[in-house]
Amino acid sequence: MxxxxxxxxxxxxxxxxxxxxxxxxxxxxxxxxxxxxxxxxxxxxxxxxxxxxxxxxxxxxxxxxxxxxxxxxxxRGRSHVAGTVVELAKKGAAYAYVPLLGDDLMKIRPSEERKFQIGDRLVIHVVEWGSARKESAGEMQSYIGHISDPSLDTIAAVEEYELSDAFSRAVVKEAKVFGEEVSEKDKKGREDLRQLETFTIDPETAKDFDDALSLTQDKKGNYHLAIHIADVSHYVRPGSRLDSEARARCNSVYFPGSVLPMLPFELSNNLCSLKPKVDRLTVSVLVDLDEKGTVLNYRIVKSVIKSAKRFSYGEAKLVLDGEKKSKHAKTLKLMVELCHRLKEKRYERGSIEFSLPAIQLHVNKKGDPEKVEFVEYDITHQLVEEFMLMANETIATHLAKEEKPLTYRVHAEPTSVNMKEFATLANAYGFNLPEAPSTRELQELFDEARESPVGQFLATSFIKSMRLASYSTQNIGHYGLGLDYYTHFTSPIRRYIDLVVHRALFGESSPNEDFEEIALQCSERERLSAKAENSVILLKKLRLLHQSQKDDPYRKYDAIITQVKPVGCAFEVEELMIEGFFPVSRLSEDYFVYEDLRLVGRHTEQSYRCGDRIKVAVEVLDFITKTAFWTLVPSGRKKRRRR
The missing domain is CATH 2.40.50.140 (Nucleic acid-binding proteins)
Structure with a gap:
């Protein structure tokens, strides 16, 4: 049978x-x-x-x-959420917008502590999670403050994303045990590199200096590069309270005007920070390169350094431009020279480089945003990045050859479907890209498109088509950098993975360390931290828009269309780098149809396509949902109607 x-x-x-x-x-x-x-x-x-x-x-x-x-x-991942009251209900209850729930509101039970008002920011204990058939319900756990108060934006984000704020007394006490200066005892057994000309280059507002640089050149033209990284592992030992806290946080979180550090300020801003004119404990990667930038040999040592100067990016650029004198000018120029050599080699191996604009938001002590400053990715940023990339690659290759446990920084290549879709998009805008392009062909595309109206759109579209980089014990290489081996080693003050890598270098890891669990946890916390940072930045931008509207209710903003779809156009307001969208249904001057990646007026032939410059005006700002609604300002260009 x-x-x-x-x-x-x-x-x-x-x-x-x-x-x-x-x-x-x-x-x-x-x-x-x-x-x-x-x-x-x-x-x-x-x-x-x-x-x-x-x-x-x-x-x-x-x-x-x-x-x-x-x-x-x-x-469930959590028992409490952050939300903002958007609607009042009967008998003292209310409905709150909870970002975690998307468009679904959560009903908040009446509270004896507070009579709810629209705009109240709350920490909510979840009583019942909703489904398609029932609404979510909760009760107020604590009151954060009102949405109109910008000083509470960071506090609200801390609650929304379950971030860690203040350190416990026990953790701070452990950090203070080390004192404020490096002891002579701690310097013993280390290579003394204090005779090297060493300095740091960081953002103007930075206080946690992870890395310092030294560079010389011999008579043969060979470069001798030293990348010094703060030896955080000397102070943060496995099993300590400091280690447990750093592992729970995984990374520092940076908000406009403030930071949630991974380590107490006693370490992050003082004893571990490579401040000038004081001795500091470091792990140094000493690399010898020929005149073309090819690595000849390297050493990795525990060391002592004394930084001679703390450069900001801006000050270093002034020195390089000859607008400010410095005894370190010659070394800075030598660093630029080596940087160009390394960039050429990176280009040859197929590394992809984007030049997307970045901004810095300035806020006052009350949390009010004051201005947006565009940050130019100039040669000073580039040289620091190149040297950090070299250090990270060197460490990853070294540990892999030694067959020591390692958490790699990995980046998978895009799927063939995503790559094909991107190639179709690029070709539609007049560029020649095969369906399965090499990284070299992609870099040539971005170089060619850089000055094009659609250059930024294509770069952003490609980034969205790629998978996120993450941490893993399984090495698959780093697609974006074109590297077989890569890790994070250069920022142990603000990233736990780097601290783990430092320990692995010198056999100081805990014998029971679960590297894969650490990799997964750090990848997830990195994602959450980025969401929290972006959330606060977006809200600050909206507050800046609100203030601008109060000053001039009829103000118009310059914008550039970044994407055209049958349903409407996405755009970016250049002044604030804030995204917006206007639906085709709101285009009243004509009936628009989608053809050839454009919206075209059937009667007027007025068209909108990616890269077009437009003017927009604010219609409604919603701080609670962090949304701006815009109207398109007519261009005044009247096209003759077809008959």
Whole structure:
């Protein structure tokens, strides 16, 4: 007798889901090389950070990756959330906008402590998580303050993203034990490099100086580069309270005007910081290179240094431009020379480099944003980056050859589908790119497009098509940098992974260290920290817009269209680097249709395409949802109607 055929079992995977604000999610798993995509209708009440069981839809698996649906929430990622009251209900209850829930509001039970007002920021204890059939419910755990108070923006983000703020007394006490100066005892057994001309180059506002540089050149033209990194591992030992706290935080978080450090200020801003004119303990990577920038040999040593100067990027640039005198001018110019050699070699191996604009937000003591400053990625930034890349690659290669445990910084290449879609997009804008381009061909495209109106759009589109870099014990190389071996070593004051790598170098890791668990935890905390930073920056930009509107209600802003879709146009307000969108339904001057990557007026032939410069005006600002609604200002260019 033939046994009955068993139905094919549907794979079920378990993991921590990442939910996008628009409602869909991704589940990283060991079973699949790509994250499992979960469409919004199949989220089934899960929120960002929940541990879930996901059923894989085997018929929907494609080159882009598997697709699935949430079967059950195994464990909630948190018991409390941050939210803002947007609606008052009967009997003292209210409804709050909770970013974690997307468009769904959470009902807040009446509180004896406070009569709710619209705009109240709350920490909410979740009583019941919602689903498609019922609403989420919670009760006020604590009152943060009102949305109108900008001094509370960072505090609200700390609650929303479950970040760590103040250090416990025990942790601070442990940090203070080391004193304020490096002892003679601590210097013993280290290579004395205090005779080298050494200095730091950092942002103007920085206080935690992780790295310092030295460079000389001999008569043969060979370069002798020294990259000195703060020896945080000397103070933060495995099993200590400092180590437990640093591991829980994983990284420092930087907000406009403030920082949540990974380590207490006694270490991060003092004893570990490579401040000028004082002895500091470091791990130095000493690299000898020929005149073309090829590495001849290297050494990695525990050392003592004394930085001679603390340069800001701006001051170093003034020296290089001859606008300010400095006894370090010759060395700075030599660093620029070596930087160019290294950039050439990086270009040859297929590293991809983007030149996207960046800004710095300045706030006052009350948290009010005062101005936005554009940060130029000039040669001083580039030389520091090149030398840090060299140090990180050297350490990764060294540890891999030594077969020591290592957490790599990995970056997978884009899927063939994503690459093909990007090539189609680039070709539609007149560039020649094959369906499966090499990194060299991609870099040539970005170089060619840099001065084009669509250059920034193409670079941003490619970045979005790539997977995020992360940490892993499984080395797959770093696609963006074109490297076989790469790790993070150069910032142990602000990144826990770097501290772990320092310990691995000298065999100082805990014998029971779970490197893969650390890699996963640090990758996740990095993602959350970036979301928190971006959230506060966006809110500050909206506050700046609000102030600008109060000063001039009719103000118009210059913007550039960054993407055109059948439903409308995305744009960026250049002054603030803030994104906006106007739907095609709001274009009243004509009926617009989508053709050839443009929106074209059927009667007037007025068109909108990527790269076009436009003017927009603020219609509504919503601090609670961090949203700006815009109107398109007519250009005044009247095109003749077709008859």
């Amino acid at each position: 033939i046994p009955p055929m068993k139905e094919k079992e549907t794979p079920i995977v378990t993991g921590v889901i990442r939910v996008h604000p628009r409602g869909f999610g991704f589940l990283p798993t060991e079973e699949y090389p790509q994250d499992v995509f979960v469409p919004k209708p199949h989220i089934n009440g899960a929120v960002d950070g929940d541990t879930v069981d996901v059923e894989i839809n085997t018929e929907a698996v494609s080159e882009k990756g598997p697709e699935g649906r949430v079967l059950a929430v195994v464990r």
